[in-house]
Amino acid sequence: MTQDQTVNQHTMAVLVDNEAGVLARVIGLFSGRGYNIESLTVAETDHEEGLSRITIVTSGTSMVIEQIKAQLERLVPIHRVQDLTIEGPSVERELALVKVAGTGDPRVESLRLADAFRARVIDTTTKSFTFEITGTSSKIDAFIGLMKPLGLVDVSRTGIVAITRGIDRL
Amino acid sequence: MPPKPSQELMEGAEIILKALVEQGVDTIFGYPGGAVLPLYDALFKQNQIHHILVHHEQGAVHAAEGYARSTGKPGVVLVTSGPGATNAVTGMVDALMDSIPLVILTGQVPTQLIGTDAFQEADTIGITRAATKHNYLVKDVADLGRVIHEAFYVATTGRPGPVVVDLPKNIQVEKGPYTGSPRVKHKSYRPQIKGDIDAIKAAIELIAGAKKPVFYTGGGIINSGPGASLLLREFVHMTGFPITSTLMGLGAFAASDKQWLGMLGMHGTYEANMAMHDCDVMINIGARFDDRITGRLDAFSPNSKKIHVDIDRANINKCIRVDIPIVGDAGHVLEDMIKIWKANVTQVDTDARESWWAEIEEWRAKDCLSFEQSGDVILPQYALHRLHELTKDKDRYITTEVGQHQMWAAQYLKFEDPNRWMTSGGLGTMGYGLPAAVGVQVAHPGALVIDVAGEASIMMNIQEFSTAVQHDLPIKIFILNNQYMGMVRQWQDITYEGRYSHTYSEALPDFVKLAEAMGGVGYRIEKPDELDSVIKKMIKSTKPTIVDCRVAQLENCYPMVPSGAAHNEMILGPEDVNMTRKDDPTLV
C-alpha cells in the first residue's frame, strides 16, 4: 500500500496530571519511538486540579502523526491530546529574551530595530540591552538574525505555546 | 487526605497485603532482600497469600506471567531494590509486549536516601518507565492503598500489561490510613471497551459481502477472557469463513475445527498465509500486524479491505493502514458483531464462499507440515507429534522457550481451548518457558504442564528447576536437544551461507544428571522407538522432570516466510532455499 510520505509539522496540546515524572514519560515516548521534538513547553495551568499543559511541536508523515497522538493518549496520566494543526485553527506564540552587547551606533541600531519588532527592553547596562520579544517563531528568528551583527551575545527562548481560536477549551 | 479521627492506622506493609487480599491475590512470586524485609515480615505473619520463592527475579516475573496467562488473573511479583528490580526488567518487557497483566512490587531505599547512590539503590522508576504500562513510586504512606488498587486496575483493564509499584523501605514501616478500594475511578485513564457501533455495522456489511474473507485473530481474544473465544467460535461458524491466528492467539479457536487454517506468519501454514495474501476482506480481531505476521509490508495482502478490532488505539494504522478500525475489547465487539449479523444478514454469497474454500483446499493439499520419520535419528517434528498424541486428552498446559522448538510446538501441538499455551511472542525471551511452567503449575496443581524447550534456552533460567523441586511442582521439561541454537543456525543457513558462527553448544550438561542433582527426575531419548515409553513415564512422573530428547541437529523449521519476503514467497522446504538470499539489515 502506498502511503502519503510527506512530512508535515504539527503542534499538539497535551493536558496531563502535574505529577512527578510525567514529562519524562512524554519525552521517553518520543525518544523511544523515534519521533521528533522540535519544540516542547510545559507548565502548570490549573493549580486546583493539578493539571499541566504541554505544547509539543513535532513532524512526521500523517501515519506517524496519528501514531504520536494515539501513543500519547495511552499514557496513563494524560487527560487529553489535541492536534492543533488538524483540530485548529489555533494561534501560536513564542517568547524570547535576547541579549545584545555593544556601544555606539550598533547599540542605537539594535534599539531602533527592537522598537520596530515591538520588543521591550527589560534590562540595561551601559554596554548591553536585554530585549523581551513575543511573536511567531519566525518573527523571533528574524529578530535574532538582525541582532547578530549588532552584538548578539545570548538568547533564551520558551518554545512554542499554542491554543485554539474560538470559545472551546482543551 | 488526612486520616479521619476514627480511622485505624496500619503499617505500610500491612496496607499492601490488605490491598492484595482485597484484589483476590492468592499467590505472589518473589525473592527477598534488604529493601523488602518489612514486607517479608508481614508475609511471615499471615496465611492468606502464598509466596513462591524463586531463584532469580527474572524467573519470578515469567512465573507470574504463566500464572496470569493460564488463569486470566493478574500475576503478582515481589522483589527487592537495585539488583532485584533490574533482574526483573526482562520479564516486564516480555509482559509488556505480550499484554500480560502483572503487578510488580519492588523495594526501594528509604525516601530520604533516594538520590544518594545508597546501597542497592537503582532508579527503578526511570529504568522501568519504558518496560511497563505504568509505574508508581509511593512517597507517602497515605497514598499506598490507593496506589496498589490503581496498579491492579491499570494492569488488568484496557490492553493489559505490567505495572510497577516502587516501595521505599520506610513507607513499608510507617503507619497510615488504609485508602482506596478495588473499585477504582481513575482521573485520566479511560480504556475503551465498547466498539463504535457504526463502525461495527460497516464491518458487518463488508464481511457479509465478502467473496474471499479470512479471520485473522490474536492474543486480544485470549486476553478478553474465555467468553470471547466462545463468541469468536459462534461468529466464525455463523459465517462459515476460514480462520487463522497469530502465535499469541492459539487456542482461541479449536485446532480440530474444519474452518481452522493453522497459524499464520513467518512459520505459519501455507494455506493460512496464502489465504491472507489473496483474501478480499480481512477481519483482524485482537492482533496487531506484527512484522512476524505481515512479512514485507508493501506486499502484505494487497487486494483486501481490512477490518481491525483492537483495544489499543495506538495499534490502529501503526504498521498497516486499515479500512475499518474498531477500538474496543474483542469480546464486546464480537458480541455486537453477532447481534448485528443476526439482525441484518440474511445470507452470504455461498457460491463465492465455496469456490474460496476450494482454492484454500488446494493450498491445504500441499500438506506443508508433513514430514517423514525414518531411520534412527529423531525428527523434532515427530517427537512433538508423539508428545501431542500422548498428551492431547489430558488436562494439558504447554509453555515454550524460544527458537525452532517453539515454532514446531506451535505447528504440531494442537490447541482446542484458550489459556493453554504460554509462549514469549513479542519479545522472544529465551528462558521464559521453565519459570512460566512453574507459574502455570502453581495455578493448576493437578494439571500436566510441559515446557517444550531447546537445550540452549533451558540454560537461561535452569535455576528455576529448583523452584519446582522446592514447591513440589511436577512440571515436565521436554528438551528438543539439537546441540545448536537452532533458530539462529537456520538463519545462518539461509542468509549467511551456512557459517555457523557461535551457534553450536560445545559444552552442555548431562541433563539427566542435572535433573537428578537438583532433586528431580531425568530421562533421555535417543531413538524414535523410545519416544512413547519415555513420554508416558514423563506424564506419570510426580516430580519435576527433564526429558533430554536428542533430535536431528541440522533440521530447519518450515514453512518459512523469510524476513522481507511476501506471504506468497514462502519457503516450504530445504529445496526452496536459495543460498544466495541476502540478510536485509533494514529488517529484523
Ligand SMILES: Cc1ncc(C[n+]2csc(CCOP(=O)(O)OP(=O)(O)O)c2C)c(N)n1
Ligand atoms: C534472551 C535471548 N537471547 C538471544 C536470543 C536469540 N535467539 C533466538 S532463538 C536462539 C537459539 C535458541 O536455541 P535453543 O534453545 O537450543 O532452541 P532451538 O532453536 O535449537 O530449538 C537464540 C540465541 C533470544 N531469543 N533470547
Ligand SMILES: [Mg+2]
Ligand atoms: Mg537447540
